[in-house]
Amino acid sequence: MKRFFIKTYVSVFGLGYMPVAPGTFGTLGAFFIWAGLLRGMDPFWYLVVTVSLIALSCYIATLAERVYQVKDSQHIVIDEVCGYLVTMFFAGNSLFIGFLGFALFRLFDIFKPWPVKRLERLYGGAGVVMDDVMAGVYGFLVLRVLSFFVG
Numbered sequence: 001m002k003r004f005f006i007k008t009y010v011s012v013f014g015l016g017y018m019p020v021a022p023g024t025f026g027t028l029g030a031f032f033i034w035a036g037l038l039r040g041m042d043p044f045w046y047l048v049v050t051v052s053l054i055a056l057s058c059y060i061a062t063l064a065e066r067v068y069q070v071k072d073s074q075h076i077v078i079d080e081v082c083g084y085l086v087t088m089f090f091a092g093n094s095l096f097i098g099f100l101g102f103a104l105f106r107l108f109d110i111f112k113p114w115p116v117k118r119l120e121r122l123y124g125g126a127g128v129v130m131d132d133v134m135a136g137v138y139g140f141l142v143l144r145v146l147s148f149f150v151g
């Protein structure tokens with residue numbers, strides 16, 4: 001049962017098992033979580049939810065590496081959820097901005113500018129999650145600048 005919970009959590013209810021682009025599907029799941037549950041949430045509570053999710057995900061991703069017996073398995077996509085939610089902090093309610101945040105986060109997650117790639121070296125689940133969180137920070141910064149122009 002513990003293995004089932006770990007796999008279900010880190011794969012975001014199976015999205016990490018998509019045969020092609022599981023990270024993109026994980027981010028798509030994050031978009032729906034944001035759009036359906038978190039969009040428009042008070043920034044303080046949004047931050048509490050996001051930081052809590054990041055901490056929990058680091059811990060469970062460490063357990064998942066033991067279950068999968070590989071570092072940063074492609075089935076682990078909860079890190080995409082964490083990174084996308086960082087991108088969307090203070091983003092407002094616009095679904096267009098949500099899609100723009102999706103594209104920006106994927107761009108930074110795929111190309112991994114410094115220091116995103118370096119954070120993968122962190123131990124265990126922190127190395128799995130924190131590189132995506134940093135990609136999310138880059139997405140957040142660019143989205144904040146762009147939001148002045150595309151509202």
